[in-house]
Amino acid sequence: MLSVVVAPWAGQAEPVFARNPDELHDAASTMKVAVLAALCRSGVNLDAEVPVVNRFESVVGGEFGNDPDRDGDPLPWELLGTHVPLRLLAERMITHSSNLATNICLARTTRQAVTEVWRRAGATRSSTPRGIEDHAARARGVHNRVSARDLVRLLRSLAEEPELLALLECNEFRVDLAAGLPSNTRIAFKNGWIPGTRLSVGLVQAADCPPYLIAVCYTGPLADGTDRTDPAARLLARISKAVWDRREQISGPGASTRPTPARSAG
Template structure:
């Protein structure tokens, strides 16, 4: 497998000051859940609306797909299978514990067009989009895939409402970029990983410097697909630590 590392760093709400292969598309993994979260927020749907918790969804390639319980790291939505759950609660679990089942339920509630509109509004390139569900294997086999670039993840974060960013501050997976920061550092982040892929995007709020956004996408053999003990996760943590060390200079760097 050929390795590709992409990186984008930007003072918050400003153009990037550091780019490395930032426009190369990668499989999105769970970073696409940020766009679904924004679509739920902008839909106007009542967050207390009860959503039937099912495990059968329309495939972007036709037919249906279902999630594998063993592949989902969040057991809480599965405990409600056959019942209902509030839409807002599902959206929170989607990003705080990266629930795949909650993601498809939220995506079904708002529709794929609403998620596409989030990327369009963010100014994402043609290389980025989330046209299928997170585990829609038939669609992926048909060439319908979710992709991101490091630059577009920065654009997406910059387009989010404060309420949406606040949800990302409750990410329970304090690995990747978070692991390269001093303990207790405030950040709004979302990561994603599968075998061969490790990504993370965050808005970091140092107590002694202006906030900045950082996105790193890695595709290659270092990524073992595990939530912990992943060499690629340690690589992202080292990159995060290096950017942190330059935090005072970021706002002064030319764009």
């Protein structure tokens, strides 16, 4: 299953292209954007130091922990048992897609707050009811799922939070959508991958046309679950390039060609 949504960034413009926009896919790490927004909107002190732990409450009762072999970021694991600023973990959740950092951040907000992020974005199908690797919940049918249309809505909902978009520009996994763009192109994006699923959503800011949003979600045998060499990532890159080559057709007349200013993510 392949889902694609392309839309202008300006205002609440409707997509200019949509393929299976409302089909649900495993959220993988794209749910980390909703966790980030919930955390930052909660008013919690991001500079406060919090313990780095690997025990979390399951939504179906009991506890679970993350597997370091399934995490793409070693740094939070090296900090296990210490205290670090919450801001560091929020940043690693996005820039290095840390699963451990994500669950610690999720524990510092609430699942209801994450649900409110999706509601405020206007999402109709996507949800984040559990933490990453809460296998007991997954076995009971509790799934994190997203649609391409809702991912675009989620990113658009950050329009008044440039610091969050700036952090998304620091994503270290510059594959899939980013790989389909010229190397100097600004893109604020988050991708996710597990065996069987590859997906990514981004705000692309070109110098010669108005910014645009793109979300591509793929579920199928091409996705092997690797972070940078996934064949499905190359599929997403080809789609990203095809959209880039037609970027001047995305926004209507009169749309601003000025990209949003870059802000420090630190």
